[in-house]
Amino acid sequence: MHMKRTILMIDDEPEYCEILRMRLEAHGFNVVTAPDGAKGLKEALLQPPDLILLDIMLPGLDGGDIAHRLRSEPPLSKIPVLFLTAAISAEEAERDWGRTEERMLSKTMDSEALLRRIQETLEPKVTAHHARNSPNKTADL
Numbered sequence: 001m002h003m004k005r006t007i008l009m010i011d012d013e014p015e016y017c018e019i020l021r022m023r024l025e026a027h028g029f030n031v032v033t034a035p036d037g038a039k040g041l042k043e044a045l046l047q048p049p050d051l052i053l054l055d056i057m058l059p060g061l062d063g064g065d066i067a068h069r070l071r072s073e074p075p076l077s078k079i080p081v082l083f084l085t086a087a088i089s090a091e092e093a094e095r096d097w098g099r100t101e102e103r104m105l106s107k108t109m110d111s112e113a114l115l116r117r118i119q120e121t122l123e124p125k126v127t128a129h130h131a132r133n134s135p136n137k138t139a140d141l
Contacts, residue, residue: 006030008049010040012058023111037061044076056085080121
């Protein structure tokens with residue numbers, strides 16, 4: 001039986017969280033949301049997720065501070081973090097993907113591109129192999 005992957009989304013925009021949560025759940029993910037960094041850290045420690053989607057601009061602790069704290073907690077240090085931001089365009093996010101250690105996703109990305117990046121992050125070897133051997137070069141989501 002295939003286990004659902006859990007994504008923790010730390011974001012203070014409830015409408016965005018709800019839309020993205022529904023899209024991710026429709027693709028088989030279990031999604032937990034937290035409206036701020038403190039609650040996100042608490043949730044991550046309580047039930048470590050497979051991936052964290054982290055808004056950069058949050059009230060109180062910003063995304064960079066939260067990421068630093070996540071990396072300093074041994075049970076959480078290896079969990080991949082993808083930063084969400086409205087400060088860059090979808091095109092900039094695509095162009096810069098993989099150029100730095102910090103993985104940025106634009107909040108304006110279409111859901112297929114976002115899902116592809118999540119899948120690549122959770123299963124990099126499987127996705128790369130599939131992309132090389134797929135006639136249309138896109139992973140099935």
